[in-house]
Amino acid sequence: MFSGTLASMSDEPESFDQFRGTDTYIASDELRHAVNVAVALSRPLLLRGEPGTGKTLLAENLAGALGLDLVRWHVKSTTKARDGLYVYDTVARLHDSRFGDGDVKDIAKYIKLGPMGEALSADHKVVLLIDEIDKADIEFPNDLLLELDAMRFHIDELGKDVVARERPVVVITSNNEKELPDAFLRRCVFHYIDFPDRALMERIVRVHHPDIVDRVLDQALEVFYGLRATPRMRKRPSTSELIDWICALKKAGVDLGRVGGGIPFLGTLLKTEQDVELVAKRAKA
């Protein structure tokens, strides 16, 4: 599936333009450049942007284009930096010591690598996605500085160092919800994925609906960008909602040029009641 252009990693280490977008992912020139800079300098790529602008999808496609495995680390509000490296399952060990099955002396058995731990101990180069880093505690990124710099970590319980054979390509996404610490930012290559303009959006939609007719696409985008321009909207519809909406329109065979009055399947585009009301009010006025 991923026929994304890529230069082979080994024989041409200086080749820069390794990522040019793929069949299933449309990247702006600026985004492609940022990705390539990050890969060439082996620095983490930090992506920010509105929800649904394809941050997560980029990591998947980058892995595909580079021909590397993807390791995902989905960060939640309770995630600790160390969880990403490894977890020492004390409870299981206690349990085993109490109920006697298994060799409790073998601590390694109770060490479970987290996603980042896996990425660093892999025997080949991988793409590591740290998704939605801003969801975690404010200090979370700082706790990863050392590991991201040195691409190694220490397992205290085993007294063992894990060192990456090849530096993974690290992609970090954030929804812009929180300020990230300066020390962390300094180490990253940063790109803000701006909301796609109409031309870019046309290409993105065509990836998902290759058979869409020009006129239909045009009308859909007209409505979509019109909605996004509504002032005081709480959650403006994003790319993924547009794609779903077009899907619904196609399935129901609705012709936007013909329907009068409201927007069909508005619920697919707008996710809060207030926004639906707001749009309804403006349509009446």
Place this chain on the structure above:
Amino acid sequence: MLIDFLYELRRHKLHVSTHEWLALMEAMAKGLHDSSLDGFYRTCRALCVKDVAEYDAFDQAFLAYFKDVGADALAITEDILAWLADPKRMRELSPEELAMIEGLDLDKLRELFEQRLREQKERHDGGNRWIGTGGTSPFGHGGKHPTGLRVGGPGGGRSAMQIAEARRFKEYRKDVVLDVRQIDLALRGLRQLGREGAVEELDLDETVDETCRNAGELEIVFRPPRRNRAKVVLLMDVGGSMDPYAELCSRLFTAASRSGRFARFRSYYFHNCVYDAVYEDAAFRQKVTVADLLAESDRDEKLVVVGDALMHPAELLDGGGSIYFYSQGGRTPGLEWLRRMAAHFRRAAWLNPEPDRFWPGTTIEVIASVFPMWHLTLEGLGGAVRYLVRGGEKPKVPEKAAWGRSWTGSYDPD
């Protein structure tokens, strides 16, 4: 030469660290900028700018540096841009012309550009010497010039200059007024995590300790998950001089009152200045006395006041000064009520929609000496939130603000 650009960035308040600058040097040594201005723009921005709110400053710095126009000369640039915005048809270049401009390098181009800018007195179209539209000069746009600097106007691909010039990221600047989402994000910082409520999360450390105490008999301990404990009291000035900001205040209210955001959230209204009471509704029907409000509020709750703090000094400083206060016949000046509130809460903040350049010499300054005050922008809100959560630096109040203390009834701020 490039180091000057670093200083240009600094001049635009972009604090590029040595770390980042070295990364840029490394990138350029590897040729990642593709030896083009466009490539340089992209590489430099990706490595040196880490916040979309700063993209615009970067664009400006880039424009300023590569067009060699200082901030004071910006007006000239605007003219040129406006003029270039309406390009003439491009004609094909002859091979000689192409060859001629092939070899120019960036420094030379900038030099030439500068020189031409100085020489050029009036609008010029066509020809091959001046900056204009549709010509073959290496400057201007719509012309063909492989090594040329593009100066504005739509082109085939998007060049760095165009991107910089479009200043697409203007609205992300931190100093512009806010929308609900931005306020929302800023308020997210206003949280104090604490463990409260139902016990539903495994507490490993306690489990280990308890199990040990239990001589190895497994004893699992649970604890409540972390939740936001921050409690907020929002006081909003409505009506009168606040009318122009009604929309902004309602956005702030929308974001702040979002359910589940704070452990406790209450909001009240006042007009102009707080005296002995505030109101639960903007129509001033449900009255709550300040005494009751304070009695019901923990010292650790956060008080956030939104208002322009702008009134006649007598309304703030005189006993019974309020024109809206006659019915109470109270003798306590507004400033004293404000002081009482500020003193009750461990941390309070005042958000003012008036730009801070208008503060000196007005009642704003006096109130700012009682309440730490921030201009209601993304930056100001961020500062206020940081202060409310962690304390630390309050905005400085000029010494002059002391005039409020020696108020004797005649208004003369200077």
